[in-house]
Amino acid sequence: MGHPSMPLTYTYTRSHMDKRRSSRLQKSAPNDNVSNALGAIRVLGIELIEDELRPHLNTVLTTIKEKKKGAAEQVAISGILPILALCLRSKGALTLVTAKLVSELAKESVVRKGFAEAGLVSALLFVLTGADQELLFHAARAISRMSYNSLKQQEQLLRQGAVPRLIAVLLRFPNNEALEEVCLLALCNLSDMGEAEEAGMIWERGVSVRPEEMVFHGVSPQTCGFSSSVTLVRVSQWAPGQYAVSIEVFQRCSSSFWNCHANKRAAGWFPLSGLGGCSNLYKLIKYSARNVPRKRSLKTRVFHTLL
Known part of the structure; x- marks a missing residue:
């Protein structure tokens, strides 16, 4: 004798609920992490507290390199670009990680259009007068990326003396092939022929x-x-x-x-x-x-x- 049909029911245990909550957190975590990091940079950047700023700069750098959706837009409206310019000019322990971050941000059109107003163009050119070759590499790469296929950025950089600084780097470090190549590409991009x-x-x-x-x-x-x-x-x-x-x-x-x-x-x-x-x-x-x-x-x- 058959049993009467019973309606299907689902029972959500605590483990099921935890899994769903964990899934939602994982989806929102990248943007939340960036928001928290950007907020911290805005607060801590005024005094350039290096030990506290570095992990937040690294968080933003990692997120931008991984091309997380919406991360570039968050940076563009965050107001941290003037702080990044200040970090570049400080010649402190944050300068290198900041140069790496600015180099990655230079690929994002929504961010780089604010570089000049925030003082990042002049800050990058200031960095090119230094002697740290790794720092020079990232600064030259940022200039190369922001000037690629952008007449407005090319004009800004040319007016502020990008060419003589890049040539000076080529003359000072003839044996650094990676630095040489990025400077040459930057020169080509500045000429709109890159x-x-x-x-x-x-x-x-x-x-x-x-x-x-x-x-x-x-x-x-x-x-x-x-x-x-x-x-x-x-x-x-x-x-x-x-x-x-x-x-x-x-x-x-x-x-x-x-x-x-x-x-x-x-x-x-x-x-x-x-x-x-x-x-x-x-x-x-x-x-x-x-x-x-x-x-x-x-x-x-x-x-x-x-x-």
Whole structure:
């Protein structure tokens, strides 16, 4: 004999409730942690209490590096940017972690647009006059990131003397390859001819036939595989303490592209299939149609600067 059907019921024990509460806390914890850290930085930053400030700066740094949703927006409206500028200028134990944080924040457009008003632009340039190479690296990276593809930021940095400070760093530390590369990328970005960090540009020193000149070549392979962007940076001294910096960008097509095009041209067919994702497709077609050589200058920018 069958038993009558019984309605389904759910019993929530304390363990179930604890799990649900824990889940909610885990979802809200990142933003709560950032809010708490930002609040602490606002309060403690006035007196620059290093031991108490450092963990809060590290919390914000970690959250920004992990790209937590909404974290950049929280920083933008928090009011801590002037405090970060003060930390950079303090030359204390907080300067390095602050430089790392500012470098990460420079990637966030919602944050970096407030850099100038908060005094962070001048603070970063002040840091570039120091001798700590790790600190110089993060300051130069921040300048590179904030000036990439941003005419307004480029103008602000150029007006405040970013170029001579970057050149001075190149001259002072010629054996630090990482610092050299980030300074070169910053110069290219300031000239509005830079590549994104993700492009994976590889730099190497060239040989100069002129005295008092440094030559650098940067190569950035394109995703389509048929061309590469080549950047040439020359730093030339033309008088004591006076330098000219020229930046040129070339588009170089691989031999495989030209061979492929030459073989197909006789048949009246151009191999367009498979190139749809190539950002330089139009340039490749235009140069090929004109039968230009494999190297051709695209853009040139020259800075004259006093050190």
